Amino acid sequence: MKKFTFLIVSILTFFSSCTEFSEVESSEDYIEIGVRFPESSSTKRIAIDDYPDFKSFQQEIGDLVCEGVSPQLVIQDDNHSYLVNLINPCTKRYGCGLIREKNVFRIINNKITKAGKNIDIDNIQEVVTFLREDILNEGKNPSLSDRAEKLFYVINYDWEVQVTDQFNVAVLNLIKVHQALGLTHPFKLLIDSVPPPPPPPVN
Numbered sequence: 643m644k645k646f647t648f649l650i651v652s653i654l655t656f657f658s659s660c661t662e663f664s665e666v667e668s669s670e671d672y673i674e675i676g677v678r679f680p681e682s683s684s685t686k687r688i689a690i691d692d693y694p695d696f697k698s699f700q701q702e703i704g705d706l707v708c709e710g711v712s713p714q715l716v717i718q719d720d721n722h723s724y725l726v727n728l729i730n731p732c733t734k735r736y737g738c739g740l741i742r743e744k745n746v747f748r749i750i751n752n753k754i755t756k757a758g759k760n761i762d763i764d765n766i767q768e769v770v771t772f773l774r775e776d777i778l779n780e781g782k783n784p785s786l787s788d789r790a791e792k793l794f795y796v797i798n799y800d801w802e803v804q805v806t807d808q809f810n811v812a813v814l815n816l817i818k819v820h821q822a823l824g825l826t827h828p829f830k831l832l833i834d835s836v837p838p839p840p841p842p843p844v845n
Contacts, residue, residue, distance in 0.1 A: 672723045672724060673722050673723065673725070674714070675725070675727070675817065676726050676729070676828065676829045676831060677727055677729060677829075677830055678712045678727050684710070684712070685711065685712045685713070686706055686711050686713055686714065687714045687716045687725065688703070688713050688714065688715060689715070689716045689717070690715075690805070690809050691806050694804060695804050696799040696801060696802075696804070696805055697801040697802060699833070700834070703730050704732070704733060708732035714727055715727075715728055715831075717810055724814075726813065726817075728832065729831065729832050744756075744785055745792040745793055746793075746795075747787075747793055747794070748797075749763050749796070749797045749798065749816070750798045750799075751800060752764070752812060754769065756776070757786055759772060763815050764811065766822075769815065770819050770823060774823055776793065777790040777823070778790075790825065793830075795816050796832045796833075796834050797809065797813065797816075797831070797833055797834065798834045813831070
């Protein structure tokens with residue numbers, strides 16, 4: 643798991659430090675947010691509802707990115723429909739440099755785990771308070787982000803679980819928090835997964 647996560651964040655650094663992103667605002671009847679890779683020749687809309695489990699959903703995202711297609715997450719609440727551009731890297735390629743975990747705002751199975759915190763993503767006010775602390779840190783606390791521009795969001799769920807409702811709520815809550823804080827840097831979202839534990843040893 644550690645090696646897999648190391649590979650993901652290492653490759654992602656190529657895109658966050660060596661690539662210029664473009665912020666997108668609207669498209670047709672959707673509110674389009676997030677960043678696209680400029681080298682992507684096309685986009686494809688995807689929704690987690692169409693996949694039997696989180697593993698197959700993430701694998702589809704990875705396949706699209708490696709084909710040069712920018713995946714757009716389709717998601718909606720009671721008032722708006724969103725297209726969220728994902729920044730997943732192609733894991734078949736190698737990036738440059740490293741990214742520090744402290745610059746990641748990570749949600750694992752609906753819990754934000756960072757700097758000793760364990761916050762439920764549904765607790766909007768507490769998430770807003772902690773994210774504000776994170777983005778305003780400016781490198782003072784070594785466990786928090788260096789600066790707001792380096793921060794990105796990662797959502798992890800267990801591989802074999804169908805988590806449609808939980809996932810959609812987590813993404814929508816991140817959007818609400820990002821907007822509530824009036825952040826001007828792009829909304830950067832990466833979809834990751836938590837591999838199942840290894841089988842017990844055979845006696």
